[in-house]
Amino acid sequence: MAVPFFDLTRQYAALEDDIRPAIDQVLRSQQCIGGPVVAELEEQLARYVGVRHAVGVSSGTDALLLSLMALNLKPGDEVVTSPFTFFAPIGSVMRLGATPVFVDIEPDGFNLDPTRLTEAIGPRTRALLPIHLFGQCAQMDQVMAAAYSPTGEALPVIEDLAQALGAQFEGRQAGSFGAAGCVSFFPTKNLGAAGDGGMVFTDDDALHERLRLLARHGARPKYHHIEVGGNFRLDAIQAAILSVKLRHLEAFCERRRAHAAYYDEALAGLEGLTLPSPGPGHQPVHNQYVVRVADRARLVAHLQQRGVGSAVYYPEALHTQPALKALGYQRGDFPRAEKACEEVLALPIFPELRVEEREQVARAVREGLQPGAPAT
Numbered sequence: 001m002a003v004p005f006f007d008l009t010r011q012y013a014a015l016e017d018d019i020r021p022a023i024d025q026v027l028r029s030q031q032c033i034g035g036p037v038v039a040e041l042e043e044q045l046a047r048y049v050g051v052r053h054a055v056g057v058s059s060g061t062d063a064l065l066l067s068l069m070a071l072n073l074k075p076g077d078e079v080v081t082s083p084f085t086f087f088a089p090i091g092s093v094m095r096l097g098a099t100p101v102f103v104d105i106e107p108d109g110f111n112l113d114p115t116r117l118t119e120a121i122g123p124r125t126r127a128l129l130p131i132h133l134f135g136q137c138a139q140m141d142q143v144m145a146a147a148y149s150p151t152g153e154a155l156p157v158i159e160d161l162a163q164a165l166g167a168q169f170e171g172r173q174a175g176s177f178g179a180a181g182c183v184s185f186f187p188t189k190n191l192g193a194a195g196d197g198g199m200v201f202t203d204d205d206a207l208h209e210r211l212r213l214l215a216r217h218g219a220r221p222k223y224h225h226i227e228v229g230g231n232f233r234l235d236a237i238q239a240a241i242l243s244v245k246l247r248h249l250e251a252f253c254e255r256r257r258a259h260a261a262y263y264d265e266a267l268a269g270l271e272g273l274t275l276p277s278p279g280p281g282h283q284p285v286h287n288q289y290v291v292r293v294a295d296r297a298r299l300v301a302h303l304q305q306r307g308v309g310s311a312v313y314y315p316e317a318l319h320t321q322p323a324l325k326a327l328g329y330q331r332g333d334f335p336r337a338e339k340a341c342e343e344v345l346a347l348p349i350f351p352e353l354r355v356e357e358r359e360q361v362a363r364a365v366r367e368g369l370q371p372g373a374p375a376t
């Protein structure tokens with residue numbers, strides 16, 4: 001039996017009877033841009049996250065770009081963030097001509113090390129951008145406590161919760177800590193659309209107004225442009241699909257947690273393997289279940305041979321990527337992030353993963369780590 005790394009068809013098959021009529025309703029109404037379906041999803045998700053406002057947007061990347069635009073980020077401005085993540089948050093900072101300033105990740109986790117923030121914050125710092133990687137919140141108490149300029153002014157925090165909708169830290173939802181929280185509805189995310197989509201969460205009335213203005217080409221009223229914005233809209237068809245899935249979000253999150261708890265137990269104590277270890281106060285929703293493996297290539301080969309999917313997030317840290325060369329970082333600047341790139345391996349986890357499949361994953365991992373196990 002092969003175990004897929006991810007299988008989206010199962011969720012669709014389970015919800016098809018609800019999703020198809022929801023799409024048809026939008027098509028019949030022909031209110032495909034904006035309208036009540038988008039507004040209702042925004043309202044429901046704002047309530048879920050625990051903030052007053054949510055703005056549906058075209059992708060997680062655009063959620064980040066729009067939020068940074070709303071902060072008036074300009075060339076020369078700096079944003080402190082992590083070098084161990086997907087490219088989107090860093091690319092968004094750079095598209096505005098601003099400069100990402102990296103701090104290394106925690107010694108025993110994958111999120112930015114909050115104890116490094118103060119030394120990275122300087123007179124040009126305009127925002128902090130923590131990423132809740134793999135579905136676990138960054139250490140938000142310490143991030144928020146560090147979010148001050150050298151002269152003591154509060155710095156806005158933009159949370160990237162692309163992978164972490166539903167995750168909590170100290171009883172608060174990811175996306176509710178900072179000035180803005182940016183989520184992705186990429187199909188494999190905790191709440192996935194049938195295409196691209198995203199949302200920005202905020203509790204700040206003024207920021208909310210700016211987000212809406214900039215998401216509509218800076219027009220107020222229509223065709224009178226007071227700023228340069230863009231088209232960052234969420235399609236109504238995607239919103240209809242997401243609304244159906246939202247009814248099941250907590251169940252999806254619970255199933256991800258149950259799979260993670262199973263792996264935690266079934267893979268505990270194996271030599272050469274380090275399991276994710278969320279600290280006190282964290283309640284992750286594992287969008288990925290990422291282990292560290294001393295001899296990754298050998299384990300990957302074994303899993304392949306057993307038909308078990310796996311993936312590497314991320315094979316290369318951002319500070320050594322060609323697109324960031326001009327920033328002048330060198331290999332060796334962020335040793336923890338670089339080491340993570342050599343060791344990380346994501347195992348299959350998605351709500352519809354079957355019990356017998358996760359058992360097979362655990363069996364294959366155990367076998368693959370045994371000394372003398374054949375690599376292929």
Ligand SMILES: Cc1ncc(COP(=O)(O)O)c(C=O)c1O
Nearest residue numbers: 059060061086088162184185186
């Ligand atoms: C951490 C992180 N940030 C941002 C994004 C961007 O989201 P999208 O693909 O919806 O643009 C992703 C998507 O994979 C992500 O993993």
